[in-house]
Amino acid sequence: MDSFSTDTLPKTLPTGHARINTMQMQGIVKHFPGVLAVDHVDFDVSAGEVHALLGENGAGKSTLMKILYGLYQPNAGEIVLNGVHAAIKSPADAIRQGIGMVHQHFMLVPSLTVAENVALGLRSSREPLLDLNTVAERINELAKNYGLQVDPWAPVWQLAVGEQQRVEIVKALYRGAALLILDEPTAVLTPQEVTDLFDTLRHMVRDGHALIFISHKLHEVLAISDRVTVLRDGRKVGKIATRDATKESLARMMVGREVVFQYQRRAVEVGPPLLKVENLWAHSDRGTDALRGVNLDIRAGEILGLAGVSGNGQRELAQVLFGLRPALRGEVLIDGQPVTGKQPAALNRLGMSYIPEERMIDGVITDFTVAENLILQMHGSRPFSASIFLRPRLIARRCGQLIENFNIRTPSQETLIKSLSGGNIQKLVMARELSRSPRVLIAAQPTRGVDIGATEYIHQRLLDQRAKGTATLLISEDLDEILALSDRIAVIYEGEIVGVIDRSEADVQHLGLMMAGVRSEPDAAPGAEV
Amino acid sequence: MIDQLLDSSVLIGIAASGIRLATPYLYAAIGETFGQRSGVLNLGVEGIMLMGAFSGFWAVYTSGSLALGVLAALLVGLLMGLGTAFINVTLKAEQGISGIGIFLFGLGLSELLFQQSFDGVVTVRGFPKIRVPLLSEVPVIGEIFFQHNLLVYVAFALVPIAWFVLNRTTLGLKIRAVGQNPQAADAMGISVARVRYLTVTFGGMMAAMAGASLSIALLNVFQQNMTAGQGFIAVALVYFGSWRPFGVMAGALLFSTVNALQLWVRTKGIDIPAEYASMAPYLLTILALVLAAQRVDQPAALTKPFERGE
Ligand SMILES: Nc1ncnc2c1ncn2[C@@H]1O[C@H](COP(=O)(O)OP(=O)(O)O)[C@@H](O)[C@H]1O
Ligand SMILES: [Mg+2]
Numbered sequence: 001m002d003s004f005s006t007d008t009l010p011k012t013l014p015t016g017h018a019r020i021n022t023m024q025m026q027g028i029v030k031h032f033p034g035v036l037a038v039d040h041v042d043f044d045v046s047a048g049e050v051h052a053l054l055g056e057n058g059a060g061k062s063t064l065m066k067i068l069y070g071l072y073q074p075n076a077g078e079i080v081l082n083g084v085h086a087a088i089k090s091p092a093d094a095i096r097q098g099i100g101m102v103h104q105h106f107m108l109v110p111s112l113t114v115a116e117n118v119a120l121g122l123r124s125s126r127e128p129l130l131d132l133n134t135v136a137e138r139i140n141e142l143a144k145n146y147g148l149q150v151d152p153w154a155p156v157w158q159l160a161v162g163e164q165q166r167v168e169i170v171k172a173l174y175r176g177a178a179l180l181i182l183d184e185p186t187a188v189l190t191p192q193e194v195t196d197l198f199d200t201l202r203h204m205v206r207d208g209h210a211l212i213f214i215s216h217k218l219h220e221v222l223a224i225s226d227r228v229t230v231l232r233d234g235r236k237v238g239k240i241a242t243r244d245a246t247k248e249s250l251a252r253m254m255v256g257r258e259v260v261f262q263y264q265r266r267a268v269e270v271g272p273p274l275l276k277v278e279n280l281w282a283h284s285d286r287g288t289d290a291l292r293g294v295n296l297d298i299r300a301g302e303i304l305g306l307a308g309v310s311g312n313g314q315r316e317l318a319q320v321l322f323g324l325r326p327a328l329r330g331e332v333l334i335d336g337q338p339v340t341g342k343q344p345a346a347l348n349r350l351g352m353s354y355i356p357e358e359r360m361i362d363g364v365i366t367d368f369t370v371a372e373n374l375i376l377q378m379h380g381s382r383p384f385s386a387s388i389f390l391r392p393r394l395i396a397r398r399c400g401q402l403i404e405n406f407n408i409r410t411p412s413q414e415t416l417i418k419s420l421s422g423g424n425i426q427k428l429v430m431a432r433e434l435s436r437s438p439r440v441l442i443a444a445q446p447t448r449g450v451d452i453g454a455t456e457y458i459h460q461r462l463l464d465q466r467a468k469g470t471a472t473l474l475i476s477e478d479l480d481e482i483l484a485l486s487d488r489i490a491v492i493y494e495g496e497i498v499g500v501i502d503r504s505e506a507d508v509q510h511l512g513l514m515m516a517g518v519r520s521e522p523d524a525a526p527g528a529e530v
Numbered sequence: 531m532i533d534q535l536l537d538s539s540v541l542i543g544i545a546a547s548g549i550r551l552a553t554p555y556l557y558a559a560i561g562e563t564f565g566q567r568s569g570v571l572n573l574g575v576e577g578i579m580l581m582g583a584f585s586g587f588w589a590v591y592t593s594g595s596l597a598l599g600v601l602a603a604l605l606v607g608l609l610m611g612l613g614t615a616f617i618n619v620t621l622k623a624e625q626g627i628s629g630i631g632i633f634l635f636g637l638g639l640s641e642l643l644f645q646q647s648f649d650g651v652v653t654v655r656g657f658p659k660i661r662v663p664l665l666s667e668v669p670v671i672g673e674i675f676f677q678h679n680l681l682v683y684v685a686f687a688l689v690p691i692a693w694f695v696l697n698r699t700t701l702g703l704k705i706r707a708v709g710q711n712p713q714a715a716d717a718m719g720i721s722v723a724r725v726r727y728l729t730v731t732f733g734g735m736m737a738a739m740a741g742a743s744l745s746i747a748l749l750n751v752f753q754q755n756m757t758a759g760q761g762f763i764a765v766a767l768v769y770f771g772s773w774r775p776f777g778v779m780a781g782a783l784l785f786s787t788v789n790a791l792q793l794w795v796r797t798k799g800i801d802i803p804a805e806y807a808s809m810a811p812y813l814l815t816i817l818a819l820v821l822a823a824q825r826v827d828q829p830a831a832l833t834k835p836f837e838r839g840e
Contacts, residue, residue, distance in 0.1 A: 069717075071716075071717070071838060072838075090719065091716065091717050091718065091719045092719030092720075092721075094719075095718075095719050096719075101717070103717065106714075107711070107713060107714035107717040107718070108711070108714055109706070109707045109710045109711045109714050109715070110710065110711070110830075111706070111710050111827065111830075112703075112706065112707065112710070116703055116707075117714075119700070119703060120703055120704065120707050120714075120715065120718050120720070121704065121707075121715065121718040121719050121720045122700075123700070124700050127700060128699050128700055128701060129698060129699055129700070130698055130699060130700055130702075130703060171718075
């Protein structure tokens, strides 16, 4: 244990439940078939602190925490609560001992109301009958205490992700969680929502809760935590007090080498508009209006970043642009020529490339080999086929080049895609799409689920493409990515472009407001009250 | 024919037998509603119905006691329900296929046991008609609703009870959650397997009651394959009723009334060949399923076995 004192904290939590003063995980090991997900990891947390768990995707953070929450059983190791060995065989055990978890993928039942979700699995005051009124009252109390605004009677499917997350936290508090695990809680939030969440977390810490905060975002870890433990490939590679940490030192621990945060952006002469979108309307899968009159234009040699909270029409826009979803109204133009409604193959020929959001579904064929995936749209044309036959030697040579140029780590060209890591699959998709020298590039969430190392590489490639005169639409929910790469930034909210601002004028505060639907007033002073 | 049909006594007769014939659908479909609400599709209802029909019939025939008949059917339904749960929940079988297996098992075994126990068709004295005092005297209404046997009344009583359990109790909340998002229920400390065992076993008992309602209350005989597809229709009725007990009841009444009408047409033997009349309820099932588009309460995890991902 660090020199951490819990003496100044109240004895019980405001929720009336007992505190967890200390929790230690010792020598935890977890195997999955073919993977050592967690390798002899020690981890601890005390009441009144936030201990961050930092690591790349696949480092083993979620696995370690699912062990603490009883979802997985460790192959070795021990959990000690308040100095006593704790047997946690199931989530029910964990809940009973005061441990709560807000999962990376929310654990809510969409068709039920907030109150029903909270009451789920708990004894009712009128057992066997439900007593939702009492539950709702208690929710309101908790919500008021911790600044977690939720409506007990709203069905969960109607809630925005930020609200759903508040429900998850209320759910854990309602069950008397003294130790709360938050697995990548900020991944789906706007900057303002992150600020609110951090306020709530600080409040909980003051009250004597112990918090574990999982993230791979360095600035958040630096902002909220007292201590940081870094995992890499299932092993603990470092533990330091946050006040002694810097972004650079944490990144080095996390990736295992120096990481560049500032890219060299060469000045590029922007050309004429290559891609134009005019008053574009489209339906979502559910038949509601996902795009409501989108206007955009992107010039040659320019990256236009499209920022926005997930689910505001980004997915549909990318699909319409690449001919995968019909437009209801409006026009898409390449070089002034209307291309609305054209098939992907035709758009390919016109010089458009697409890096899809769902790379495992739309980007690759998982049961094909690396080589087969690399020539996917080109297998039918020269030089890869002659009449009806593929030409294996030419294909092998070409693929060899791409694998080398794009630094794809694969045992061989014959390896099946599904056994590569997310970062390498994304590099493969990039290799295929960029090797056709596109004039227009649609990149949807190009680095989601990709480790920092590969992210850096992919970013560099997008900037290279910009220098070559490609018009790029970069769709991302990661504001840091948008700010690092874009020349101009458009913000989408509920299917409309709230505003387009220049890179030089962009700041996180302002963008955050726009992402929440607040229109930018052209003549409002920057930083004006809202 | 139309003017015969419009005769009031004929209409009352058809309505009353519509109510009566809804009974097996109700037991089977209400039981199946619980299973499906928790995420398990049991296509073997028909097989369990046949076993329930046989065991109830056999117990009444040998003991003369109607109570023992019901108990025997419930016991057999319990065992077959547990077996179904074991196959679908513990062994995580493909539910579309395992249900066919359970159906064929029930079909074959009930036939075999029947041949071993009886030679030829025999009948029993089943549940007698109960005229509800006063109410049964009301003209029209009384004849339609209040001159049935006990199992008919119980079947209709099940509907509000099922609604209440699903929507107003902590158990019902667990069932709905397990069917919609078993991962979430699991993370809240609920045993998904236990909930599903409970609903599937209850569904088995109700399917067996459905069979028994035919063999010891409505027809009072046992014949090979006497359910003739009613178990499959009951499964479809759950979809038709959008997983809601009162919706299921509406569907059951619709089909049983069409059935009653079809039987009446067949006794008249005019104009429409009997085969068309027999096909009617099945065609209507398909049509109704295509048209019934209300899917709000459809359990998202229906037919998906639960795994914690370890
Ligand atoms: N249920 C599972 N079955 C098999 N492998 C898994 C499972 N869960 C995680 N893994 C593997 O364990 C490693 C750690 O994963 P995870 O804990 O999810 O990482 P993180 O949360 O740090 O991104 C990864 O290689 C992942 O593929
Ligand atoms: Mg994770």
